[in-house]
Amino acid sequence: MTFKSYLESGGENCPKCGSTAIKASAPPEKIKGGKVRVAMFCATCGARWQDTYTLSMAEDL
Ligand SMILES: [Zn+2]
Numbered sequence: 001m002t003f004k005s006y007l008e009s010g011g012e013n014c015p016k017c018g019s020t021a022i023k024a025s026a027p028p029e030k031i032k033g034g035k036v037r038v039a040m041f042c043a044t045c046g047a048r049w050q051d052t053y054t055l056s057m058a059e060d061l
Pocket residue numbers: 014015016017018019042043044045046047
């Protein structure tokens with residue numbers, strides 16, 4: 001897999017090995033511009049990378 005296919009699949013699988021055993025390795029961190037950064041980790045191959053999310057919706061709970 002590549003980061004391109006990782007993004008196209010919605011971030012469901014490790015961008016290196018394709019495993020679904022991926023999780024955030026730290027709490028999400030809010031950054032400027034309505035973005036949130038999340039450090040990610042793959043339990044299968046040990047890959048580490050960073051996801052960046054952009055605010056797209058807000059609603060009452
Ligand atoms: Zn992996």
